[in-house]
Amino acid sequence: xxxxxxxxxxxxxxxxxxxxxxxxxxxxxxxxxxxxxxxxxxxxxxxxxxxxxxxxxxxxxxxxxxxxxxxxxxxxxxxxxxxxxxxxxxxxxxxxxxxxxxxxxxxxxxxxxxxxxxxxx
Amino acid sequence: xxxxxxxxxxxxxxxxxxxxxxxxxxxxxxxxxxxxxxxxxxxxxxxxxxxxxxxxxxxxxxxxxxxxxxxxxxxxxxxxxxxxxxxxxxxxxxxxxxxxxxxxxxxxxxxxxxxxxxx
Amino acid sequence: xxxxxxxxxxxxxxxxxxxxxxxxxxxxxxxxxxxxxxxxxxxxxxxxxxxxxxxxxxxxxxxxxxxxxxxxxxxxxxxxxxxxxxxxxxxxxxxxxx
Numbered sequence: 001x002x003x004x005x006x007x008x009x010x011x012x013x014x015x016x017x018x019x020x021x022x023x024x025x026x027x028x029x030x031x032x033x034x035x036x037x038x039x040x041x042x043x044x045x046x047x048x049x050x051x052x053x054x055x056x057x058x059x060x061x062x063x064x065x066x067x068x069x070x071x072x073x074x075x076x077x078x079x080x081x082x083x084x085x086x087x088x089x090x091x092x093x094x095x096x097x098x099x100x101x102x103x104x105x106x107x108x109x110x111x112x113x114x115x116x117x118x119x120x121x
Numbered sequence: 122x123x124x125x126x127x128x129x130x131x132x133x134x135x136x137x138x139x140x141x142x143x144x145x146x147x148x149x150x151x152x153x154x155x156x157x158x159x160x161x162x163x164x165x166x167x168x169x170x171x172x173x174x175x176x177x178x179x180x181x182x183x184x185x186x187x188x189x190x191x192x193x194x195x196x197x198x199x200x201x202x203x204x205x206x207x208x209x210x211x212x213x214x215x216x217x218x219x220x221x222x223x224x225x226x227x228x229x230x231x232x233x234x235x236x237x238x239x240x
Numbered sequence: 241x242x243x244x245x246x247x248x249x250x251x252x253x254x255x256x257x258x259x260x261x262x263x264x265x266x267x268x269x270x271x272x273x274x275x276x277x278x279x280x281x282x283x284x285x286x287x288x289x290x291x292x293x294x295x296x297x298x299x300x301x302x303x304x305x306x307x308x309x310x311x312x313x314x315x316x317x318x319x320x321x322x323x324x325x326x327x328x329x330x331x332x333x334x335x336x337x338x
Contacts, residue, residue: 005229005230007226007229019162020129020162023162023201023202026201026222027161027222027225027226030221030222030223030226031226031229033223034223034226034227034230036226036229036230116229117229117235119127119229119235119237120237120239121129121162121239
């Protein structure tokens with residue numbers, strides 16, 4: 001693969017209610033394995049993907065949240081969370097299972113403009 | 122210009138596949154190349170040759186197959202998403218192939234624009 | 241950058257998230273988002289306000305299919321699929337707000 005491009009993954013959906021969060025994570029890992037420049041954005045209900053303490057036994061579904069902690073091993077270190085979305089859900093950085101960069105909406109918008117490829121799930 | 126397209130929803134349930142098809146057709150009509158269409162999430166269901174819509178409805182699956190044949194569009198179905206949903210080589214419609222997510226990354230790196238259609 | 245929205249502003253916050261986040265540029269409303277570009281809907285004032293930052297386009301076949309072709313808001317530019325393709329070409333990147 002020749003060119004390195006800036007890929008951004010925008011996650012706006014909560015986990016478990018639909019499959020998007022899980023399958024998005026699978027693309028992120030593959031994209032990182034292809035040595036692309038990867039950023040992840042969590043906004044709106046997407047911030048719930050990062051909530052600590054997910055217990056999925058009772059719904060007989062795999063808890064995939066530990067995989068967010070493994071992102072570091074794939075050199076995926078640009079994790080951005082929308083401040084407004086987090087506040088609207090009564091969450092703060094301490095509630096999240098990985099360390100993230102918290103951005104305002106306008107900072108987020110500026111970052112989106114810098115990308116080559118934006119995938120939204 | 123060289124386009125990649127991602128389809129994230131199944132046929133008939135959601136407009137995404139129709140929108141993606143009409144976009145692809147318009148791009149080709151203007152002389153652009155649609156290099157690859159990648160089917161992900163429930164979008165993998167667009168590739169089932171067992172699909173049989175009523176006669177007065179559009180055949181979404183055949184429409185993609187025809188586009189692939191006439192304009193050499195590479196129709197790639199994500200293997201992990203497909204196996205989860207019972208899509209395998211034996212029920213794959215003409216022009217589609219099953220492959221890995223790397224093909225989606227490639228659709229981002231090897232094209233000028235990547236457009237996603239989903240929910 | 242081209243921002244593509246496909247959900248009705250009356251049932252989803254997707255359009256609002258896009259408008260409050262994106263730096264501006266071109267905004268294309270497709271599928272159920274076309275209702276945002278119609279006269280008299282509750283989100284009309286928000287779209288109007290966004291026109292300071294965005295050039296707003298609506299996918300006419302989607303608007304017509306929904307019986308709303310006659311109700312298109314002022315200031316919105318109708319495009320067909322060819323126009324949709326042109327927007328993806330004239331912008332260096334695009335984002336579908338799913």
